[in-house]
Amino acid sequence: MKRAFSVALGLGAGLLIGAYVVRRVDEATQAVAPANLASQAGRAAGGFAERMKAAVEEGRLAAAEREAELRGRFDVPSVREAVAGE
DSSP states (O other), rough: OHHHHHHHHHHHHHHHHHHHHEEEHHHHHHHHSSHHHHHEEEEEEHHHHHHHHHHHHHHHHHHHHHHHHHHHHHHHHHHHHHHHHH
């Protein structure tokens, strides 16, 4: 009786562990499938492009603010002001 219980317990644990391992291997296999890799790369590239676009726009705004600050401090007219004032 004790031996049968040990065998049944061992088989049950083996089946559970085996099912878990098979499931994890299937998930890993699907994750590296060519279609999924292409999809992940596309999402990453799109996200990078959006972040780069936002960073460039933020840089332009900061440069314009700094330029306006320096022109005001040193009393230098902008090109439009200089042409209009002629």
